[in-house]
Amino acid sequence: MSAGTATVFDPTGFELPDGQRRVLRWTLYIGYFALVAGVFHGLAQALSYAQIDILKYFPFLESYYQGLTVHGVTNALILTFSFSNAFLPLMISRALSQKLVSSLLWTSFILMVLGNVLVFYAVTTNQASVLYTAYAPLQAHWSFYVGLVLIVVSTWVALLNMIIVYRRWRGAHPDVRVPLLAFISLASYAMWFLASLPIAVSFLGFLIPWSLGLIDKVDPLLNRTLFWFTGHAIVYAWLLPAYVSWYALVPRQAGGKLMSDTLTRFVFILFLLLSIPTGFHHQYTDPGISTGMKAVHAVLTFGVFFPSLATAFSVVAALEMGGRARGGRGLLGWIRRLPWGDASLTAQILAMVTFVFGGITGLINASYTLNLVIHNTSWIPGHFHMTVGSAVGLTLVGVAYWLIPYLTGRQLWGRGLALASSWVYTIGVLIFARGMSSAGLEGMPRRTYMAQAPYYQSQWDLGGMLTGIGGTLMFLGIIFFFIVIVATILVGKKGAAPKDIPWSESLHGPVSEGWAPRLDRIGVWSLVAVVLILIAYSPWFVSNLPPRLISPGFSIW
Amino acid sequence: MKVEHFEKAFLSLGALLLLAGLGALLYGSIGAHIHLPGNVGQVDPAVVRTTAPFDQPGLRQVGPNEYEAVILGQTWNFLPSELRVPVGADVRFIGTSADVIHGLNIEGTRVNMMLIPGQISSMTYRFDEPGEHLIICHEYCGAAHHSMFGRVVAVNQLTEGDLVGSGSALAESGVYFDSEGNLVCEDIVGTGTELFQTQGCAGCHSLPSANASGNIGPPLDQVAANAAQRITDASYTSSAETPDDYIRESIMTPAAHVVDGYPNAMPAPQSLSDAEVEVLVQMLLAVSGQ
Numbered sequence: 001m002s003a004g005t006a007t008v009f010d011p012t013g014f015e016l017p018d019g020q021r022r023v024l025r026w027t028l029y030i031g032y033f034a035l036v037a038g039v040f041h042g043l044a045q046a047l048s049y050a051q052i053d054i055l056k057y058f059p060f061l062e063s064y065y066q067g068l069t070v071h072g073v074t075n076a077l078i079l080t081f082s083f084s085n086a087f088l089p090l091m092i093s094r095a096l097s098q099k100l101v102s103s104l105l106w107t108s109f110i111l112m113v114l115g116n117v118l119v120f121y122a123v124t125t126n127q128a129s130v131l132y133t134a135y136a137p138l139q140a141h142w143s144f145y146v147g148l149v150l151i152v153v154s155t156w157v158a159l160l161n162m163i164i165v166y167r168r169w170r171g172a173h174p175d176v177r178v179p180l181l182a183f184i185s186l187a188s189y190a191m192w193f194l195a196s197l198p199i200a201v202s203f204l205g206f207l208i209p210w211s212l213g214l215i216d217k218v219d220p221l222l223n224r225t226l227f228w229f230t231g232h233a234i235v236y237a238w239l240l241p242a243y244v245s246w247y248a249l250v251p252r253q254a255g256g257k258l259m260s261d262t263l264t265r266f267v268f269i270l271f272l273l274l275s276i277p278t279g280f281h282h283q284y285t286d287p288g289i290s291t292g293m294k295a296v297h298a299v300l301t302f303g304v305f306f307p308s309l310a311t312a313f314s315v316v317a318a319l320e321m322g323g324r325a326r327g328g329r330g331l332l333g334w335i336r337r338l339p340w341g342d343a344s345l346t347a348q349i350l351a352m353v354t355f356v357f358g359g360i361t362g363l364i365n366a367s368y369t370l371n372l373v374i375h376n377t378s379w380i381p382g383h384f385h386m387t388v389g390s391a392v393g394l395t396l397v398g399v400a401y402w403l404i405p406y407l408t409g410r411q412l413w414g415r416g417l418a419l420a421s422s423w424v425y426t427i428g429v430l431i432f433a434r435g436m437s438s439a440g441l442e443g444m445p446r447r448t449y450m451a452q453a454p455y456y457q458s459q460w461d462l463g464g465m466l467t468g469i470g471g472t473l474m475f476l477g478i479i480f481f482f483i484v485i486v487a488t489i490l491v492g493k494k495g496a497a498p499k500d501i502p503w504s505e506s507l508h509g510p511v512s513e514g515w516a517p518r519l520d521r522i523g524v525w526s527l528v529a530v531v532l533i534l535i536a537y538s539p540w541f542v543s544n545l546p547p548r549l550i551s552p553g554f555s556i557w
Numbered sequence: 558m559k560v561e562h563f564e565k566a567f568l569s570l571g572a573l574l575l576l577a578g579l580g581a582l583l584y585g586s587i588g589a590h591i592h593l594p595g596n597v598g599q600v601d602p603a604v605v606r607t608t609a610p611f612d613q614p615g616l617r618q619v620g621p622n623e624y625e626a627v628i629l630g631q632t633w634n635f636l637p638s639e640l641r642v643p644v645g646a647d648v649r650f651i652g653t654s655a656d657v658i659h660g661l662n663i664e665g666t667r668v669n670m671m672l673i674p675g676q677i678s679s680m681t682y683r684f685d686e687p688g689e690h691l692i693i694c695h696e697y698c699g700a701a702h703h704s705m706f707g708r709v710v711a712v713n714q715l716t717e718g719d720l721v722g723s724g725s726a727l728a729e730s731g732v733y734f735d736s737e738g739n740l741v742c743e744d745i746v747g748t749g750t751e752l753f754q755t756q757g758c759a760g761c762h763s764l765p766s767a768n769a770s771g772n773i774g775p776p777l778d779q780v781a782a783n784a785a786q787r788i789t790d791a792s793y794t795s796s797a798e799t800p801d802d803y804i805r806e807s808i809m810t811p812a813a814h815v816v817d818g819y820p821n822a823m824p825a826p827q828s829l830s831d832a833e834v835e836v837l838v839q840m841l842l843a844v845s846g847q
Contacts, residue, residue, distance in 0.1 A: 062820060063700060063773075126820070131697050135658050137674060138699065220658060220674050259560060284593050285669050287653075287676035291586075291595040298582065302575045309571035317560055367578065368593065369585040372667040376660050376695035443664030445695035449703040452772070454760075455691055457664075507560070550601055550675045554657050556632055556699035556822045 014097035016090070023105045024086040025407040030112060031082025032400060032485060035393070038074030039478045041067035046432060046471020049378065049439070049464040053451035062126045064449040065557055069123055072132030073148075076388060078119075080238040081151055082112060083396050084192075085158040087241055087403070088185045091248075092162045094501050095181035096169040104161040111154035118147030129557040131447065133231070134207070136223045139553025142211040145203050152196050159189040177510045178520055180261050181248045181503055187268040188240035190522050194529055195233030195276050202226035210553060219547040221288045228279035229537065236275040236304075238388050240268070242395035245348065246315045249399075252504035253345040254338055256322030259314045261506045265519040267307040267314075272522070273529045274304035277536030284371045293540055294368065300536060301366040308359055315352060321507070343418035343484075347398030350426040351391050357433065358386030376447075378463070379440025382433040385474075390429045394422055397481050402498055404485055410492030418484045425477025432470025439463025594670045594678050597651075602674040605629065605655050615721035616640055619649075627721075628652040628692070628707075630659035630672040632699055632824045634757035635692055635707035641719040642684060644711050649681045656824065660695035663709055671696060684711035700773045700822040704760030732832045740835050749840020752833055756826065766844040774823060775816045780804060781845040787814070804838045 016024075044054050044067060061067045085108055093100050121143050122128035128144035166178070166186060178186075202223050209215045247267075251258045258264065280297035283289055323334025340346055361383040364370050374380065405412050412418060439460045440446070450456060450464065510516070519525075585591045605611045610627045614636045619625050626648050629636040642648045652661050654672040661678070662669045665688075670678040687710075694705035712719075732742045742748055750767045753759055759769035763776040775783070784800035784807075787793055795813040797803035806813050811823035826834070 065697060065700070065702070068697075135696075137657050138697075221676050224658070224673065260564070263564070283671075285678075286671045287594050287673055287678035288596050288599070291593050294593055294595075295586070299579060302579055305575060306568075306571060309575075310568060313564060313567045317564075363578065368582045369589075369591040372591070372593070372669045375669050376662065443662065443691065443693065445660070445662065445693050447697045447702070448695070453703040453706075454770075455693065455706040457691070548599070548675055550603065554632075554699065554824070556657070556824055557820060 014094070016093055017099060020093075020100050020102060020105055021407050023102075023109050024090055025404075027082055027086040027109050027112060028400070028403065028407070030116060031079045031086075031396075032482075034074040034078035034082065034116075035396075036478060036482045038071045038079070039475050041071045042075070043471055043475040045071065046474070047468045048449060048451040049435070049444070049460075049471075050468025051451055051456070051461075051464060052468060055449075055451075060124070063129060063557055064452075065131065066123065066126050066129040068447065069129050069131050073119060073123065075393075076132055076238070077148070077151065078116060079396065080241075080388070080392065081155055083399075084189070084237070084241045085109075085112060085154060087399065088189055088244070089158055089161050089165075091185040091244060091501070092165055092182045095179045095185070095503070096165060098165045098169050101161050101164050104157055104164070108154045108157040108161065111150045111157060115147045115150030115154060118143040118150065120147075122147060126557070127555075133227060135227070136207060136210070136218045136220050137551035137554050139211055139555050142208060145208045145211055149200070149203050149208070152200065155189070155196070156193060159193050162186055162189060177512065177517060180258070180264060180506065180510065181244070183265060183520060183522075184240075184244050184247060184268045187265075187272055187522055188237070188244060190526055191233065191240065191272045191275055191529075192237035194272075194526060194533070195230050195237060198226040198229035199231075199234075206547070215549065217549040217551055218553075219544075219549055220551050221286070222544060222547045224286070225279070225283065225289070225540065225544075228282040229276070230279075232279045232282060232301075233275040235384075235388060236271055238392045240271060242351070242392045243268075243311060245395055245399050246311065246352065248504055249502045250315065250345065250348055250504075251318035251322065252502040253342060253348075253402075254319050254322030255325050256318045256320070256504075258504045258506040259317045259321075260508045261510045262508065262516045262519070263310060263314060264506075265516070267310050269519055269525050270307040271304070272525050273532055274300055274307070276529065277533045278304055278366075279537075280540075281366050281368075281371070284368065285375045288544070289540060293536075296536055298366060298368045300532075302363075305359070305363055305366070312352075312356070312359075318504070319349065341415070341419070343412065343415055343422070344398045344401035346419055347394050347401065347422035350422050351394035351398065354386045354394070354426060354429055354433075355391035357430070358383060358391055361433075361437065362387060374440055376445060377440035378436040378444045378446050378467070381446050382436030382440055385429055385436070386433050389474075390426065394425060397422060397425075397478075400481070400485060402502060404488055405492065405497035406499075406501065408489055408492065409497050410488055410494055411496035412484070413487035413492045414484045417480050421477045421480035421484065423477075424473050424480065428470045428473025428475075428477055430470070431466050432474060435463040435466025435468075435470060437463075439467070591667065592680070594680055597679045598677040599675055600653055600677055602653075602655055605653060610651065611653060611655075613721050616642060616648075616715075616719055617721045622646045624648045626650045626709075628661065628672075629655055630661060630694065630705075631655040632657065632757065633694070633701040633705040633760045634755065635661070635694075635705070636755075638707040638755045639710065640692075640708070641710045641712050641715060643715050644684050644687050644713050647681055647683050649679060652678045657698045658696050659698050659705065660693070662693045662695045664691040664693055666690060687711050687713055699824075700820060701757070701760035701771060704771060705757070732830070732836055734832050734835075740832060740839070742832070742836050742839075745836055745839045746843050749836045749843075752829070752837055753840065756829065758837075761823065764841075764844070773820070775819055777841060777845065779845055781842050787816075792817070800842065801838055804841055805834060808834055808837060 122141045127141035130138040130140045206218045278301040280294050281301045323337045326337040328334030328337035444460045614627045614629045616626050652672045654674045659672040668680050668682045690709045692707035753767045761771040761773035763770045784803040797806045815821045
């Protein structure tokens with residue numbers, strides 16, 4: 001059984017210049033460093049639910065909620081967007097055999113660094129303990145909002161880079177369908193660009209002027225609505241790069257093939273269309289929004305579940321093809337024959353397994369009436385640690401296990417420890433989520449310093465304990481990951497790294513007739529997405545504009 | 558080919574599953590009358606404390622078997638902090654926030670709504686059996702978020718004092734200044750301690766006599782001596798000259814002097830009368846040794 005990640009020989013002789021590889025590498029390092037920096041307080045939170053208070057061992061933190069802000073910002077925002085800013089441009093560059101635009105690559109990197117510096121300043125000086133959702137009228141220091149804006153702008157610059165590369169390629173290949181890997185990478189960031197506009201309006205139009213004292217008051221519900229206008233789609237902006245890996249790279253790593261080129265493109269177009277007009281399902285319990293609008297978003301949210309169902313089928317089919325090609329027999333025998341010794345593949349298969357539960361719990365959250373039972377209880381973090389916290393997180397870990405060697409030219413160090421990292425993390429997250437979910441059903445709130453809550457209930461004991469045990473395992477898994485990556489960068493064996501990305505062939509390749517080629521017109525589909533967004537959101541905005549500027553800022557932490 | 562066959566079957570079943578789910582939602586919201594909070598109305602948070610019905614939070618009867626329970630969320634407690642409601646009646650919970658966004662989840666029920674400044678939230682619920690339920694603030698609202706909670710007690714028979722305007726509200730606790738400016742209060746320590754607990758002080762400060770163990774602000778068990786000492790400190794630059802003044806100033810304008818090692822996180826009180834502030838000051842002096 002081969003343990004290394006499969007690679008293809010370069011069909012075009014294209015290699016990304018060393019200078020560009022270096023920028024991509026450092027962009028990734030920011031993200032993976034943010035991951036590790038954020039899990040320390042993650043451990044403190046999990047133990048707090050188990051009534052074990054380790055906050056006193058964090059002398060540089062002034063409060064639990066300062067640490068909770070660090071956890072959310074680093075793990076949900078900086079990790080994911082640093083990864084995407086490196087991974088998606090690399091994918092399009094490799095898929096089209098085109099160099100990236102160096103000036104834009106540097107601009108994106110520098111904006112990401114500056115954004116991080118500002119956010120780091122605001123959070124470490126305890127001037128921004130507003131959590132990553134930054135709900136007004138809690139008011140952070142301006143550097144927090146400006147820093148986050150710079151991070152978002154860095155993603156726009158990365159998208160611009162991808163578009164220019166695509167157009168250059170299109171100029172030289174006018175009559176060919178764009179390769180799948182390039183298409184899905186571009187579709188992912190195109191969706192995110194549309195999705196990011198509402199939060200940009202909220203930050204640039206209201207929160208930044210307000211934090212600078214240029215305006216006195218803001219409209220809390222308007223800013224909250226703009227946040228969730230972006231906020232559900234942001235989840236898909238984190239998830240789609242992981243899907244790029246699952247669709248286009250994982251089949252090769254498993255020894256199989258991508259099932260259908262057309263279905264894959266169709267899935268990404270559905271995400272482009274349906275990810276954004278669904279935000280009210282995060283606001284089912286909010287006042288000031290009619291139940292009819294909430295119902296419309298509920299239906300659309302069920303719609304966006306469909307492409308994920310299609311993904312489940314495609315990805316498992318690709319794995320099965322791989323397992324059977326490697327000699328697997330019988331209904332389930334192919335599972336055993338998958339290359340479980342490959343740390344990169346194993347992490348991503350485990351990410352898919354946890355995502356089954358993440359998807360089911362997500363459907364429950366979206367269920368209009370059922371949401372009343374679980375809204376803002378610990379059920380919610382139980383759910384999203386099985387989506388962003390493992391479907392995305394573990395995929396990013398798994399991709400690192402080939403991508404860091406590919407970009408550094410060094411062999412992965414400590415394959416055993418790398419394998420252990422994803423197994424320990426997966427077992428941890430399943431125990432953690434079991435605890436969070438069950439205690440949440442019994443009313444335990446999320447985002448709460450439970451170790452110090454005077455109203456703590458003994459019915460939460462079991463859930464809290466499982467949360468603590470699972471969270472500790474998750475923490476260990478990420479520490480193992482950190483050791484493997486640092487050791488790979490510093491002492492990994494030179495020259496024994498993969499020479500190319502593990503991109504996959506398709507069982508059913510692209511077709512040139514019928515309706516399928518129309519899927520490629522991302523610009524047109526983006527316009528359709530805008531129409532859907534207008535239908536889903538404009539009634540609310542029409543009746544809530546102009547803003548009711550009623551709330552002064554509160555910095556009470 | 559086989560795989561396309563499975564693909565079609567899987568996707569069709571998936572679509573059916575989603576449609577069945579939507580059907581269940583339709584049944585739940587229309588057939589079983591499970592309603593979400595909607596667009597009920599707006600209120601200006603700057604004047605919410607003097608705007609009906611939030612000027613008098615609590616339970617009132619509005620029909621033969623119908624009640625309204627008005628709750629005001631503020632940092633870091635609910636007003637009122639305890640509500641007694643009748644079993645078997647429709648209770649319409651009406652809430653808003655006086656400052657930042659709070660959550661209101663009545664544990665063990667489906668009453669779960671956000672309290673957003675400027676917006677009025679409302680949900681109706683019928684308690685089928687007697688019992689006590691926590692009201693939990695489940696949205697992060699600042700330093701003492703984890704100490705923000707209240708209680709709903711469902712009872713078979715309401716008593717007179719359970720309804721607004723019948724003597725239970727603190728506004729009618731009999732604390733006032735008489736025409737000569739003297740504080741009138743029958744039991745300063747008892748009333749002050751109750752205020753300390755219901756106004757959210759206990760969430761952040763420790764005070765053994767009030768059974769409070771908050772650790773976000775400075776402890777108050779020695780506040781009389783501490784106050785006397787602090788006004789002589791070089792770092793103290795505000796204007797209080799006596800311990801009374803210092804404590805009063807610390808309540809009314811918390812940012813005037815922030816004790817070393819603690820965050821500048823205390824909100825100024827927004828629902829206390831001058832007489833109630835005086836009761837708190839005298840209570841604190843009394844229980845801390847003066």
